[in-house]
Every structure is written in C-alpha cells, then in structure tokens.
Amino acid sequence: MDYELPSEFDLIVVGTGVIESIVAAAASRIGKRVLHIDSNNYYGGLWASFNLDSINKLVTENELRNELDKKDLLKENETLYSVGNNAFNLKIQSQTWNLPEKLEEQNEVQTETVDAKEDVDVKVDESWTQEKLLKLSRKFNIDLTPKLHFARGDFVELLIASNIARYSEFRSVSRVLTWLNGQLEVVPCSRSDVFSSNKVSVIEKRMLMKLLTSCVDGDEKEFAGYENKTFQSYLKDRKLTGNLIHYVLYAIAMSTDDTMCLEGVKNTKRFLGSLGRYGKTPFLYSMYGSGEITQAFCRLSAVFGGIYALNQPLNGFIFNNEHTFRGVLCGQQRINAEHLVMSLEKVPQSVVDFSAKEYISRAIFITDRSIMESDKEHLTLLLFPSINGKRTCTILELGSLTGTCPKDLYIVHMFTKQYTSPEEDLKHCVEKLFYKQEESGESEIILPNILWSFYYSVPNTFNLGLKCEQLHNVYMCSGPDMDLDYDPAIAQAKEIFTSIYPDFEFLPRAPDPEEIIIEGEDNNNVLNDDNNEVEEHSDNRTEENLQTQRNID
C-alpha cells in the first residue's frame, strides 16, 4: 500500500453489503468518524452487481488470512483474531455458456437460416457468441442479490426521508406475471388492469375488486374465524373463481396453499398499498442493478466524512482481555476504534458457533428474447406458483432499459428456498420458460434461448439471531435474505445503529444543496445585498443586468 489510513475512528465497518453500508451511512450522518473497508475491490459483497467478465471470474472462497507475527502492534493483554470464515460463502454450482466461443467464418453466412424448419438446432441467433457478449461485458450489471422495492415500502420511504434517493434512478416493474393453466398470464393488479383485462369476466372483475378492497380496508371482523385457517380457505369462502384465487393467492399475496389467512392479508396489503405511486405495478427496480444501493449508502457516508478503502488486506481484529474490541490490523497498520460492525463472512472462524441452516437456490440467465414477448420492452416480475409439490419461485426479467444488459438481450434472475440444489430446485421453471434443444420446436410460441447460465446458492442467514455473546462492541450483519425488498435488511441495520448510538436519530434527512453554507460565506450580507438590489432595480435596471445575476441555487 502506498498510503496510510488514519488510525483513530469511532466505528470500523468491515464489508460493504447493504446492512453494513446502511449502518456506516447512519453513523457518519450523525458525525461519527467511520472507516469503511472491504477486502474485495468492489462494493457490495454478496449484494454486489458484476459485469459479465467479472461474474465469470468470481472467487467464492474467503481468503483466510493467517495471524501474522505482528505482536509489536499489540499492547499487553491484547489478542489478535483472524478474519473470516468459510461458513457463509456463496457456492457456485455451475456456470455454462450455450454459445460458440467465436463465430466460425462459414457460420457467418448462415445467419438467415433461423426460419428454416429443418434446421431445428440453428434456432439460436447465430450472431451471438461468447466473444461478442464478453465484448459487451461492461453493459451488464448482474446482481448477486436482485431486489425489488415496494413503492410505499420501508426502503423507498427511507431513501426519500434520508435524501439518499437523489443518488439513484429507478425503473418501474411494468408487469406481474403468473403461471396459470400451463401458460404465462398477466396478473391484473391495479384497478385499471382489472378493468381492461380480457381474461376475467365482468362478474369476476367485481369479485376481485371487492376482495382486494376488503383486504385493504377490512378490520378484524372481516377475518374473524380465520385466525387458524389458510388464506386459500378464506378466498374460497368468498366464492372467488379458481382463476381469481390463483391471481390473489399466488401473485398478489405471494403466498402458497399453506399460507395462513392473516399473513396472506398482510401480504396483500403490502402489495396493494404500493400501487398507484410509481408506474403500473407496486414495484421499482434500481437502475444499473441492485448493487447500486449499497453504493448510494456508502456515498452518503463518504459525503459526511466516512473514509472508504476497498481492496484492504485485513489481517486481524484486536481484542483486549475482556474480549472488548480495540481495533483492526490492516496491512502493517493498526487502526483503533470503539465499535466494529462486520458482515458475517468476516467473523473470525474461532468464534463462529453457528452455521447456515438454510440456503437460497439462485440462478441467473442471459437470454435472447423475453419470456413473454410484447410490443415494448417490459420489466417483469413472475411469481411462479407452487405446483406438483415444487416450491414457489420468484423470477425477475430485466431488459436493456434497466441498464443491466445490452440491447436485444435479457437477464433473468430466479430464486427459491433451497431444497436440493439450485439446478434441481429451479428445473421446473427453466423447462417451462426457455427453449430446450431436445424438444423439436412444435410449440407455436418461440421460447427464449439461454445463452449463459449461472447457478449458485447463498446461505440464508437471516433468522440466525446473530448475537456475539463472547465479544463486546462487535455487531454482525446478515447476508442476503429471501425478501423481495430490503425490509429485513433495513430493520437489522437500524437495530445495530440503535444499539451502538441509542440517543441518535437514524438517518435524518441530509440537507439539500441550498441549505448548505460553507463557513466564511457572509450571511449577514444577505439582507443588505437585497436592499441594494431592490433600490438599483427600481432605478430601471435593464433586463440584461437582471439576467446576469447568478442563480445561486
């Protein structure tokens, strides 16, 4: 390292995941001296977005560092703990190209054969190759943990309230799909959708509207007697038709046959409560990938004095005899701080006495057309219902308008609770949505081809109850969870912040540019200036002069 970091801080945050970044921002915001470091050379950890090149080179094992002989940097009664463990890593199952590496010269002429019936195998648009995709590598922003945001959810409200919203741009999810009777269907979710849908009869329109209204407005009386029954049974009792039950249960309430009534109602409220704010569905997606979100919080932290250093060779955590945190060893340098916040992957192996009980099966695909083609590009959420004993699966399709992939391509994210392995768990969805070589193309709908696929699992560490009993002033942050939005992450970040700084407000609104004065700006002149101006202008100053006035914003 060609530089030294400052050596005294109030808080050191290790890892740049969402929770860590929110805590860093909140602490800097109230004036605490924050050092935020990451051993990766990118922001986001397990919540990051990558270009195509770097996701192909993703390293998943934590580099476990041995305790160095740095005793001279330790004081008496201090112990050094090594950094990191292998209990909470991402596991890559497979990464596959379904494309030729390069275009062979003779193939170049063949691009027109797409329509030719006998050439079933030439269905892939010949013009795509690995080389060509990799050339566009930087146009990809591939999320490890894609998230959507409820338009009136905790995350959007926090972004707006804290004024972090100005750092990011969003796209509205333009349709919500479900799998019904063997095909994809658009879920009518808003009043205008219900009106214009030709898939539901007029009577169904009324039934659906009435049900949705009662879920939102209904008091306890409405659901009396359903406390121990499923949401499905409530819907059935309301005499909803099969199609309507499907839309409400599997899509709007994002539930299953076993979901309890009150939880289903809660989910329905969450969905409907976010309608009508931005776009046609309740959801937003962060442009250029969900990885932008951690960066937005880190920027706020930096703007309020947080020091940022990626790519740091972290060599150990220093504790005293009472197991209280003292500082970190970063390269050759000792850096002291009062508190330590870290991502779970950084927790010293020696103190990890818990492990992930649950995994999330995930897959990412690059495809050459949308799963449901339309006259315009859509940003699609597909809630794949549980059928034949398979678990529900959440699928997100992103087009080039989201800034996450090049034109004419799509990125499809899929995830579900892990049962066996990512490929096995997601197989039933993949088979239904994408083109398969073995089946000759009898189907009238042209299915998208998978050009590249990536299967991986991440530990679901959310409900582990992360309390580090043996170490003091140390706080651990969970990795990615199953929630569609960041609600659980925000809740945890707030909890950590409040335990460290109980008397401070969590992410109060950052001032707007016009509210900021740089010391030295002479405020008393403001009024005097004014008086002069008024006088001058009443003296028939010309318009020209008026316009040369600086518009200080």
Add this chain to the structure above:
Amino acid sequence: MHGRLKVRTTEEQQLLKRKEQQKKLIAYRMGMKQILDSRKPVNPDIYTLWNYRKEVALLEINSNINIEETEKLSNFLENELKLTEQCLLANPKSYSSWHHRYWILEHNPEANWKKEFDLCTKYLTMDDRNFHCWDFRRLVLNKVGITLGDEIKFSTDRININFSNYSSWHYRSTLKALTEECVEDELTIVKSALFTDPADSSAWFYLRWILSDPIVNTEHKEDLLDNLNQLLEIEPDCRWILIAKCWLIQDLHADKSNYVKEQIDCYRKLEEIDLLRKGHYSDKLNKLLSAN
C-alpha cells in the same frame, strides 16, 4: 475553520426566502413591463384583450394576404400560437386561450394541423382530464384525416389507463354513431367499467348515452338487466345499479305488474340509501303507485 458543513437555520432560510422573494418581485415587475409593452394579457382570461388581438390579427392577415412573401404572416401567426402556449401553461383551462389558438390556426392557410393533433395526444397523455383539450382535439380532428379506428383506439387507451374520466367517455360518444357491429363492443367496455367500480359515476353516464340510442335492441337490454341483477347481488347498496335498473325496466316492461313491483322495490331501497335524493325517489314512487 473553513469547509465545515453548516445547515442554514430557520432564520437564515427566511432571510434567503425574502431575498428570493425580492428577486421574484423584481422579475415580476420587469415581466409586467414587458407584457404591457407588447400588449400581452397578463391574465389569459380577459377576452376583450383577446378580441382586440384578433382584430389586429385580421388586419395583419388582410394586409398580407395578397403578398407573395408569406414568411412575415406565418411568423406573426406563429408568435400568436406561442403566446397561447404560454397562457395555457399558466392556466391550462383558459377558455379564451384555447379559443384563440383555434381561431389563429383556422386563419392560417398553412396551419400545421397534424402537429397540433400530435400536441393534443401528448398533452392528453399527461393530463387526460382536461376537457378543453379533448374539445380542441375534436375540432382539430376534423381538419386532419386521422382514421376513426385510430381515434377509437386512442380513446380506449385513455380509458384503459383510467376510466374515471367523463371527458374520454364523452369524447368516445362524439366519435361516431353506434352501429350494429360496434354496439356489442361498447356495451362490453362499459360493463367492464361498471363491474370494476360500480360506485364510479362516469361509466354510468356513458351507459345512459348508449341506452338512448335506438340501435340498442331489446335483447341487449335484457342481457344488461340480467347483468345488473347479478351485480346488485354483490353490491346491494349501490345506488347507480338501482337507478340503471329502473331505467331499463321502465324501458322494457313499463306495463308489467311484476316489474312495477321491482321498480318500486328499487326506489324504496334508494330512498333508504341515498338520503340526499330522497325527495326525487319518493316522487318517482308516488307516480308509479298512482299509475298502478
């Protein structure tokens, strides 16, 4: 020490606000002067001024009408259009401004009606409840040969986005007379709206317009009556359904005693649920009772 963040206190912000206000005052005075200099109405609804402008415009038009060089005139008319744009920006519902705009376009032999039409589309996409613009579109439509089908589609699109909109329904009703072929479609779309939200009045008005057309035959009406009865089962307290049911019964079965009873039931119910119009319903009831 320099470079430390300070956030303005309330007093400082007030000072700044005053400063801003002063600036605005100056800008306002300068603007006023400019406006008066160029005889532009500061209030877009002073029609005397608009009429005066029209007279000036006529002079300009007449004096230029025979001159080969049309540039001067078209510049003049273009400026008038710009003026109405500014006025409409200030008050999008200014009758005089909309009228002036159309008047100017009509007096311009080279008026670009297509562009005007596209502007309407853009405007209505942003605010589809401005009935001035819908009216204006209707006038402009007569000047450009857009096909009826496209207009119906435009209106359908607007209604699909938000059907609580008297203007787009009304516009639809002015586009064409109902025909055998389209009456089904219109009944379907209006029923969709009625069932989606029976409490929303706009579609009921459109329904009333459809029913007033003789092309709607008894079969259509019987169908509709069935639908209304289904709807009433789900929404027994919706006054619009009861009222529409009465329209239909009156129309179809005015003289059949069992239907008279249904009508009476409807009005009794209406008296109960719609207190504001209780007198009206009582009146209807009395008429029914005395006639039978």
Add this chain to the structure above:
Amino acid sequence: MANRTPAAQRPNGSTQGKICQFKLVLLGESAVGKSSLVLRFVKGQFHEYQESTIGAAFLTQTVCLDDTTVKFEIWDTAGQERYHSLAPMYYRGAQAAIVVYDITNQDTFGRAKTWVKELQRQANPNIVIALAGNKHDLMNKRMVEYEEAQAYAEENGLLFMETSAKTAMNVNDIFLAIAKKLPKNEQTAGPGGSGQGRRLVEGDTGAKTAGNCCK
C-alpha cells in the same frame, strides 16, 4: 461575465426558455482542487486551506445560455477517490465530467489521463468531458506544459482550459463551455440523469390518474 445574454436575442415575450438539467461529475487526484473549483463556481468563494467539505458534495448551479437555462447537478467525489474506492455509481447517468489535474504536479496529469480512460469505459458514451489544468495562479511552479495537455485533449476530443479556483480564472468559462456543448433536446435533458429512470422525491405520493386498486 460569461453567462451574459443580450436581451435582444430573446424572442419577443418569451421570458421562459427551456430548462435543462445535467449531472456533472468531478474527477481527479486528491488535492488538485476539485472542490475548490466547484465552490468558486457555485458560491464564488475560495479558501486557501480548504478542507474536504463535509456534507456538501452535491451542489447545483445554473447558467443561462441564449434561450436555455442549464442546471448543473454537480457531484464531488466526497473523498472516495483517495483510497481508490470511487463507486461506479458515481458515473451513472453523468452527462458531463470535469477531470482536474494540478499544473504543478505531473503525476496528477497522468492520473487525469487514467480518469479519462475510466470515463470512456464506464460512462455514457456521449458524455462531455472537460480537462481542467488547475492552479494556474502557481504558474511559476508549472510542471505540465499547456501545449502537452492541449494536444492530449484534442486527441481525445476533450474541452480543455487552464483554470484557477483562487483567481477565478476560466472557472465560469469551463462550465459554460460544457453547457454549450451539451445536447439540449428533450430526450437527453430530462430532469435528473440520462438513464431516463425515475427519481424518487419527497411528497410524490402518486399520480392522480394512476388507477389505484382500492379507492
């Protein structure tokens, strides 16, 4: 002054021209005077011993061109460049960039070239880039020749000026030159960023026409 506009150029009566908003990012090594340039431009101030300015890494300033008001949303690095940790988010949607170096320090010019490359790789391909050789007031300690920088700028299609935040030399001018070069048609100059995504703002509780399910 740079943003002077003769009244005669205005079309009669149209006091309200177009307003375009652009995101402009500053890049360059620590201590080349990025924040000072912005402070000079936005607040008309200069401090000899400017510390990094906490909380103020996001400022706005407008300049008037003929019939257009150009509003710059200026992003300062907030110190994240110091330990090579500038987030990619910083470049997103930026329509303009000023890459700053210090004319008394050759290394900073080398770094400036790296930033230009980075922009060319990461940022929007139509981004307007200006190169600013700052600290012109310290001419006698000059280590980077004007001609050298100019030749480099020309080769790479950059605007170029030597500036001084201290004396205000060319500070307004460089922003104005950028404003002139930016495309001002509606598609590219919508409020807030070129990604044409949605910005979330306070009080924005929903469009009146939106079909909320339950009302």
